[in-house]
Amino acid sequence: DIQMTQSPSSLSASIGDRVTITCRASQGISKYLAWFQQKPGRAPKCLIYDVSSLLSGVPSKFSGSGVGTDFTLTISSLQPEDFATYYCQQYYRYPLTFGGGTKVEIK
Amino acid sequence: EVQLVESGGGLVQPGGSLMLSCAASGFSFSAFFMTWVRQTPGKGLQWVADIKGDGRENYYVDSVKGRFTISRDNTKNSLYLQMNSLSVEDTAVYYCARRSYNWYFDLWGRGTLVTVSS
Numbered sequence: 001d002i003q004m005t006q007s008p009s010s011l012s013a014s015i016g017d018r019v020t021i022t023c024r025a026s027q028g029i030s031k032y033l034a035w036f037q038q039k040p041g042r043a044p045k046c047l048i049y050d051v052s053s054l055l056s057g058v059p060s061k062f063s064g065s066g067v068g069t070d071f072t073l074t075i076s077s078l079q080p081e082d083f084a085t086y087y088c089q090q091y092y093r094y095p096l097t098f099g100g101g102t103k104v105e106i107k
Numbered sequence: 108e109v110q111l112v113e114s115g116g117g118l119v120q121p122g123g124s125l126m127l128s129c130a131a132s133g134f135s136f137s138a139f140f141m142t143w144v145r146q147t148p149g150k151g152l153q154w155v156a157d158i159k160g161d162g163r164e165n166y167y168v169d170s171v172k173g174r175f176t177i178s179r180d181n182t183k184n185s186l187y188l189q190m191n192s193l194s195v196e197d198t199a200v201y202y203c204a205r206r207s208y209n210w211y212f213d214l215w216g217r218g219t220l221v222t223v224s225s
Contacts (some may be wrong), residue, residue, distance in 0.1 A: 001169055011114045033213040036152075039162045043218055044152065049211035087152055096142075096154040 002026050002090050003007040006099035018076040023088035028049045028068050034094035035064055035073045038101075049071065079102070082090045109133035109214060111203050116219030123193050123223070127187040129203030129216055131139065135182040137161065140206035143188045145199035146218070154198075157206070188203075193223045 003026040012017050023033070032050050036044035046055055048064040051071060061076040075082055083106055088099040115127040127143070136167040143155040157166045165177050176189040200218040206222050208211035 006220055032210065036212075043215035044212075045215070046213055049207075049209055049213075053209075055213070089152070089212075091206075094157075094166045096157075097156070098152040103152050 002029060002093060002097050004084075004088055004090055004097050004099040006088055008102060009100060010103040010105065012105050014107045015077050015078055015080065017078045017085055019078050019082075019104060021073045021086055021104075022086075023066075023071045023073070023099050025069045025071070025090055029090045029092035032090055033064075033066070033071050034089045034091065035062075036083075036087045036089065037084045040066050044081065044087060050068075075104075080106075108201070111205065111214060113201065113203050113216045113219040116201065118222045118224065119193055120225050121194055124191045125193065125221060127188040127190070127201055127203075127219060128222070129188075131184045131205075136179075136184040139208075140208055140210075141176070141177075141179060141186045142204045142212060143186075144202045144204055144212070144215075145197075145221075146202070147199045148166060154181035155201070175205045188196065190200075190221070193221075195223050196216055197202075197221065198223045 005024045031050045035048040047058050047062050050082050052064045063074045071087040085101045085103045087101050112130045119125050137160050142157050146152050158177045177184050178187045191216045202218045203216045204212040205214040
């Protein structure tokens with residue numbers, strides 16, 4: 001199975017901060033990586049697919065990058081609505097696997 | 108409206124069975140792989156099972172193989188998850204999701220809670 005390791009598991013940041021979350025796969029997953037945002041009591045929402053492609057309607061403050069096994073989600077200027085938990089997920093090979101999540105909290 | 112709506116969750120005793128349903132609307136259901144994903148209380152996400160659009164291929168995480176069965180009825184635009192031999196470790200919110208043409212999960216339901224407890 002491909003293990004997805006996210007770091008940090010949580011972070012505290014202020015409004016306007018630039019935030020970076022990393023995700024490492026235990027083996028190469030080509031371009032097949034997505035990022036999800038989840039707020040309490042809600043279903044996850046896909047923000048980015050294929051490493052860096054933004055879904056329609058997702059603000060451009062979100063960006064994704066990386067290659068091979070190391071990937072990054074960046075929020076350029078944190079806003080109140082961005083406080084949530086973020087997950088990476090590989091869809092390169094079964095079983096599909098998620099990272100453990102990064103909870104972004106208000107400092 | 109494009110949406111997925113799960114139902115069928117509830118409280119079940121260990122060793123019991125439960126069938127979850129997911130009603131799809133607003134899109135061509137049979138054209139898409141469909142998925143079940145679960146989330147244990149306060150914890151992360153786990154992919155459970157996938158089924159191809161025509162229902163002829165399915166895939167499972169090891170921990171549910173032999174106990175859970177994913178199926179679909181394209182005439183009813185519905186996805187199902189039959190869960191047998193349930194254990195407390197299966198307690199979770201179960202989401203159905205659609206796999207896009209690019210294979211990522213692009214549409215999710217609101218989830219249904221399954222609690223396995225005596």
